[in-house]
Amino acid sequence: MPDMNMLKAINNALDTAMAADDKVICFGEDVGVFGGVFRATSHLQEKYGRARCFNTPLVEQGIVGFANGLAAQGSKPVAEIQFADYIFPAFDQIVNETAKFRYRSGNLFNVGGLTIRTPYGGGISGGLYHSQSPEAYFAHTPGLKIVVPRNPHQAKGLLLAAIRDPDPVLFFEPKRLYRASTGEVPEEDYQLPLGEAEVTKEGDDITLLAWGAQMEMVEKAAELAEKEGISCEIIDLRTIVPWDVETVVESVLKTGRLLVTHEAPLTGGFAGEIAATIQQRCFLYLESPIARVTGLDTPFPLTLEKEYMPDHLKIFEAIKQSIDY
Amino acid sequence: MSTTKKATIVHTPSFMDGDEFRVPIFKLLKQDGTTYKNAKLPDLDRDKALRIYRAMLFTRVLDERMLAAQRQGRLSFYMQCTGEEASIVGSAAALADEDMIMAQYREQGALAYRGFEVDEFMNQLFGNDRDYGKGRQMPVHYGSEKLHYMTISSPLATQIPQATGYAYGQKMAGQGHCTITIFGEGAASEGDFHAALNMASVHQVPVIFLCRNNGYAISTPAHEQFSADGIAPRAFGYHMKVIRVDGNDILAVYQAAAKAREWAVENNKPVLIEAMTYRLAAHSSSDDPSGYRSKKEEEAWRDKDPVRRMRLWLESKGWWSEDDEKQEQELRRREVLEAMKRAEKRPPPDLETLIGDVYETPTAQLVEQLEQLKAHIRKYPEAYPKGAKSLDAAKEGNENA
Numbered sequence: 001m002p003d004m005n006m007l008k009a010i011n012n013a014l015d016t017a018m019a020a021d022d023k024v025i026c027f028g029e030d031v032g033v034f035g036g037v038f039r040a041t042s043h044l045q046e047k048y049g050r051a052r053c054f055n056t057p058l059v060e061q062g063i064v065g066f067a068n069g070l071a072a073q074g075s076k077p078v079a080e081i082q083f084a085d086y087i088f089p090a091f092d093q094i095v096n097e098t099a100k101f102r103y104r105s106g107n108l109f110n111v112g113g114l115t116i117r118t119p120y121g122g123g124i125s126g127g128l129y130h131s132q133s134p135e136a137y138f139a140h141t142p143g144l145k146i147v148v149p150r151n152p153h154q155a156k157g158l159l160l161a162a163i164r165d166p167d168p169v170l171f172f173e174p175k176r177l178y179r180a181s182t183g184e185v186p187e188e189d190y191q192l193p194l195g196e197a198e199v200t201k202e203g204d205d206i207t208l209l210a211w212g213a214q215m216e217m218v219e220k221a222a223e224l225a226e227k228e229g230i231s232c233e234i235i236d237l238r239t240i241v242p243w244d245v246e247t248v249v250e251s252v253l254k255t256g257r258l259l260v261t262h263e264a265p266l267t268g269g270f271a272g273e274i275a276a277t278i279q280q281r282c283f284l285y286l287e288s289p290i291a292r293v294t295g296l297d298t299p300f301p302l303t304l305e306k307e308y309m310p311d312h313l314k315i316f317e318a319i320k321q322s323i324d325y
Numbered sequence: 326m327s328t329t330k331k332a333t334i335v336h337t338p339s340f341m342d343g344d345e346f347r348v349p350i351f352k353l354l355k356q357d358g359t360t361y362k363n364a365k366l367p368d369l370d371r372d373k374a375l376r377i378y379r380a381m382l383f384t385r386v387l388d389e390r391m392l393a394a395q396r397q398g399r400l401s402f403y404m405q406c407t408g409e410e411a412s413i414v415g416s417a418a419a420l421a422d423e424d425m426i427m428a429q430y431r432e433q434g435a436l437a438y439r440g441f442e443v444d445e446f447m448n449q450l451f452g453n454d455r456d457y458g459k460g461r462q463m464p465v466h467y468g469s470e471k472l473h474y475m476t477i478s479s480p481l482a483t484q485i486p487q488a489t490g491y492a493y494g495q496k497m498a499g500q501g502h503c504t505i506t507i508f509g510e511g512a513a514s515e516g517d518f519h520a521a522l523n524m525a526s527v528h529q530v531p532v533i534f535l536c537r538n539n540g541y542a543i544s545t546p547a548h549e550q551f552s553a554d555g556i557a558p559r560a561f562g563y564h565m566k567v568i569r570v571d572g573n574d575i576l577a578v579y580q581a582a583a584k585a586r587e588w589a590v591e592n593n594k595p596v597l598i599e600a601m602t603y604r605l606a607a608h609s610s611s612d613d614p615s616g617y618r619s620k621k622e623e624e625a626w627r628d629k630d631p632v633r634r635m636r637l638w639l640e641s642k643g644w645w646s647e648d649d650e651k652q653e654q655e656l657r658r659r660e661v662l663e664a665m666k667r668a669e670k671r672p673p674p675d676l677e678t679l680i681g682d683v684y685e686t687p688t689a690q691l692v693e694q695l696e697q698l699k700a701h702i703r704k705y706p707e708a709y710p711k712g713a714k715s716l717d718a719a720k721e722g723n724e725n726a
Contacts, residue, residue, distance in 0.1 A: 059516075059523065061520050062486050066486050069489060070490035070493055072487065075494045089516070092517075096478070105476035106682060109475060109476055143683050167685055
């Protein structure tokens with residue numbers, strides 16, 4: 001099994017999907033000859049031709065509008081938005097069109113074939129416009145699925161599943177890990193299930209829940225905690241919508257404690273949604289308040305990025321507070 | 326690949342204002358039903374001409390009856406096509422029936438031309454259990470998969486870049502189909518319009534952009550919407566073919582759209598059509614135009630009525646008569662009234678449709694939310710008569726089974 005970084009794994013997933021199905025079409029700003037600013041679409045135009053992998057003009061609302069129409073026609077567009085920070089010109093097309101296409105037509109028409117890929121998150125000195133994690137805005141819109149992979153193996157399997165899923169999927173790629181995260185990735189075609197969380201480490205004292213790049217922070221924090229005799233259970237949510245309530249509930253019923261972490265700001269972040277659901281389902285089993293370790297309620301900073309980030313030390317402290325409550 | 330031509334170099338500062346590109350208006354049919362001398366008429370046989378006229382007349386009748394129904398409180402909302410029937414039906418008639426239509430909201434004439442039945446109109450307007458949209462959208466948000474008419478979406482201009490994408494898929498499929506997208510001159514101010522035209526031109530897509538320039542976006546007159554010579558000159562900026570047509574002239578609209586289609590499909594290229602017309606009706610049943618335009622202006626446009634203009638032409642050809650007109654109007658009125666009564670009596674969509682089609686399969690969360698809602702409705706059935714009725718019907722069904 002070859003070693004790949006996350007970009008290679010994503011590129012390999014796109015290649016696999018395009019080889020298997022003529023209807024898969026990749027496009028976005030700079031994705032053609034250049035292969036995308038991160039090279040996620042490298043060599044796809046060479047291999048599948050300009051008609052199936054191409055540059056678009058610089059207009060996100062156009063990219064998603066075009067993709068909606070193409071998906072409604074029966075194709076499987078994989079549209080790239082160069083940075084999640086630049087997805088907002090397409091907000092109307094995503095929230096009012098993509099998400100409601102099937103519902104408003106009574107299932108006469110749908111854009112289930114659509115996948116929107118976009119790099120998100122901080123840790124790359126990107127400042128306020130190359131670091132945001134906008135998943136919560138979209139989680140508030142019924143009709144979209146939202147998926148975030150944590151490593152190359154997950155990225156390939158989840159992206160293939162997203163492309164073939166009968167509903168439109170927003171696929172947020174943790175760009176900090178694009179080259180930093182490497183691992184074994186099968187060459188063959190495989191899919192990982194959407195809507196299912198994964199328990200990546202079992203433990204007894206506290207449940208740590210994250211997705212995407214935060215999984216690395218959580219793992220580091222758990223190592224520190226274990227040294228102090230705290231046994232952590234770690235869950236990768238993988239799909240934000242629809243999220244796997246049962247797996248998280250089952251874990252919290254066992255540990256009695258929950259910590260949720262994301263890079264996005266605290267207020268209105270998806271951790272709030274998870275906390276509300278878990279206190280409803282596990283109220284009498286909770287030993288301490290559900291902890292949220294997140295970005296600050298500020299725009300994403302630049303020079304003080306390290307201070308802003310919900311890193312392993314902040315998570316470690318929150319674990320101890322939860323245990324000592 | 327590139328269309329860039331070598332630039333001419335000049336040595337004096339020479340600004341251009343675009344006035345050198347004023348776009349003419351294409352006309353064939355005069356208001357009295359005669360045609361212009363030297364006008365080369367489209368090849369329109371009797372059957373096709375009558376199919377067009379009947380769709381225009383039906384649309385007029387439907388709009389009159391449904392606005393009246395709204396005024397009587399039988400319908401929550403309505404939007405008329407009145408005054409724009411030739412632009413809409415004429416362009417639809419120039420297409421192949423398999424071509425996709427992605428319209429804005431007042432283009433019911435195109436659906437009527439394609440053969441949407443009066444009961445299908447009514448079921449949508451009343452949002453009953455037979456509405457294809459399952460009672461989810463306000464009246465006039467029609468859609469038909471079998472007639473290749475994309476379900477209407479309220480947000481303006483969103484359908485325009487979607488049409489570009491849809492047509493790209495048609496080009497890839499290679500079956501010689503195209504897409505027409507229809508929108509008002511107000512919607513053409515939205516960013517989506519510009520994105521759509523640019524992408525269609527860059528990616529060489531068989532799509533027809535039909536702007537019905539009807540003078541008003543709700544109350545805002547066209548001269549407060551743009552300062553240029555209408556919408557047509559925008560095509561130059563995207564290196565796209567364009568024609569401006571008298572939108573109340575059925576023969577001109579039909580011919581322009583037929584040639585646009587031929588060009589689009591043969592060359593995989595987009596075309597812009599600007600149809601100059603007038604919204605004789607209010608924007609919607611919630612609007613009152615007396616606050617922003619004069620009766621005199623309306624009267625002047627009523628004299629250019631596209632339905633009457635076509636009728637006079639048909640009569641001059643001997644294809645239509647006073648009697649035909651009377652019979653057809655009576656027949657269609659009766660059909661509309663009878664269908665309205667049928668649609669009104671039908672039950673609302675099932676409670677289950679609340680969570681359907683959000684995803685292909687409802688999520689666990691949605692199933693749980695519906696169960697909670699059902700339990701609540703069972704507790705307070707009088708407060709939720711439609712939901713309670715649906716639950717009763719489901720229960721009966723189960724017992725019978």
